[in-house]
Amino acid sequence: MTMAATPPPEDVARWRRDWEAMMRHYQPDRDDLLAAGLATAEQAHGRAPERVLDVGGGPGCTAEAVLRRWPDANVTVLDIDPALLGLTNAALPQVRTVRADIGSPDWLPAAGGPYDLVLALMTLHYLPEGRVRDWYTEARHLLAPGGLLLVSDAMHDAPVPAKPRGGGIGPWTVWWDALSAQPSMAPLLAERAATLSGCDSAEFVASTDWHGETARRAGFGETTALHPGAGHALMAFRR
């Protein structure tokens, strides 16, 4: 496989900054939510987690926040999207990136492990219900004993309607349209188009109870709903 050329650093920085701004449209309390999750991981582990996997980590904004808090952590970002992984690679050379599709159990060997902390932020809603159930079992396999899984996504019982206004046309589309107009991004976007055609989001939304019960059935011990708010919740599951 030929790797696409890397865009200039100033473009990479701008697109990653705009990504964070775009994600705040969906998760206004994103910083508080992540801070609560990382504090819980420290408490669970008794110190800073050393091995961290961000599933659906996209352009690496969460990986960067993890490294700000735990500079010595070994961080892996796994994602299906080569354009987003390209931005992570360009901005964070110390982060390992893995291109894999969590829509099939084949992602498990690609992910490696064991990990002290696995994150999946705004990612599981891409999968249909049956795959989310299996995914919890698979994610548990990646964790060291006592390790923590953090899941944040739209959940029915979080206070604000989960779907963005405007039938899904919104900042997400605006961000991608703007990126598509950038000549420096053309090689990564061509690779993306070749990889992702037909991969649509299932837009799966369940309740915090559903996620808790599904994780329990997958073998997780402790479940905590950490931060319900603004249409999204953050949940922690201990192996």
Ligand SMILES: C[S@@+](CC[C@H](N)C(=O)[O-])C[C@H]1O[C@@H](n2cnc3c(N)ncnc32)[C@H](O)[C@@H]1O
């Ligand atoms: C809404 S974005 C969230 C990205 C990041 N977690 C964040 O909070 O900024 C969802 C991410 O999941 C990734 N994704 C969607 N379906 C996937 C799949 N089947 N396998 C791996 N990653 C997937 C997308 O490429 C994207 O990076």
